[in-house]
Amino acid sequence: MVKTTNTLYQYGTLALLVPGLFDGTLQLSDLLKHGDTGIGTGDGLDGELIVKDGVAYKVDGNGDIKKLDGDFTVPFADVHFANYQPLVSVKETITPDNLESTILSRKNWSNVFFSIRAHGTFNQVTTRSINKQDKPYPPLVDCARNQHEFHADKVTGTILGYYSPQLFNGAAVGGLHLHFIADDLSIGGHLLNFAMHDGEIDVQKFDQLEQKFPTQSDEFMQHDFSKDDIAGAIGEAE
């Protein structure tokens, strides 16, 4: 397989998580054929995933971080083969309020997908993760209301995630969707808040999106998405 670095591979859609279609339908070993870097979630919304240098980690509902085996399954994930370019060395504090503008003021990438990798020292980081859910699965917003939050001050780690054009909000998360993992694995998860005061921000632009659907899942194929408030749920849960 050719390892193209200009393609973002998305398995499933953010939309399918909204009504609770959380079944893991792709093995991690197959997902990693499409990238060595990325984010996602596990079967039953089992934790927050982060893939870095070809190694997949899960931050579970208790905040514990462990490496994942190839037979772990995912309902939704984004991966790509890393080929980042340096964007900026952090001089003033970077927060959720200025990360996107820091990038888009330097790169005219608002209409395409790109990845962000930011490694450095953080004055503070707040993440969340979600316990693995039991069937029948509740909607995504109910799970997010019961999420567990974690906080650390003075931590070194990596923000990893993606920017998606607003045109694709629903299929993906329009704007930034970021996960975090500390170098010492002490904290990680879906990133809620942060203040980065030192380090490097790298970016990687994609020319194309490879959007794979779980067509082997009867539940996905038969679901009526017309009744789901997908944009509303993404705004609340992501």
Next chain:
Amino acid sequence: MVKTTNTLYQYGTLALLVPGLFDGTLQLSDLLKHGDTGIGTGDGLDGELIVKDGVAYKVDGNGDIKKLDGDFTVPFADVHFANYQPLVSVKETITPDNLESTILSRKNWSNVFFSIRAHGTFNQVTTRSINKQDKPYPPLVDCARNQHEFHADKVTGTILGYYSPQLFNGAAVGGLHLHFIADDLSIGGHLLNFAMHDGEIDVQKFDQLEQKFPTQSDEFMQHDFSKDDIAGAIGEAE
């Protein structure tokens, strides 16, 4: 290159046509590396394209149909490698009102992309095409208001097009987007109305969408799509 038949390749987005980004940014010879079947439009919104059995035809603003050379360029197109399966032999009249339900009552494909190819005899067909536009390009809806319509009774030909999940309305045309070409090239274009009373409807499901962006186009990269009423324009023009 492997000719996968489970992938729809989309070059550009429907959204980029809405504000008038009509520059042809991909050569047909490159487009056809990704499929032998499809639809699209030309540089400057130059006609309605239909690709059948590896041959690309253009229906121009006068309704004339001609084969295209490899150096013809497109701002937007969908192609795939044909591997259709028979869906149904037409017994009762098929019209725009019942085509989608005819398919979706037999296949639970509403959440994925698929292609339709319907060849047979039509009691009537109404198509449209648009003259090549001059710069500065007007918005898509203005072009559609000046479209030329063509009509034929008792014609044999092919409907070719795609179904896109509503989740992707904007990037593509949510629901059906169909073009037509008569066997004798007497009429063709974007399909506005039809009554098919004899023939075969074939379908081909895709597991994945390969969405390519014209990242080499400064105009595309710099455009602010937030001010465009993309869904409204698609509803009116497509």
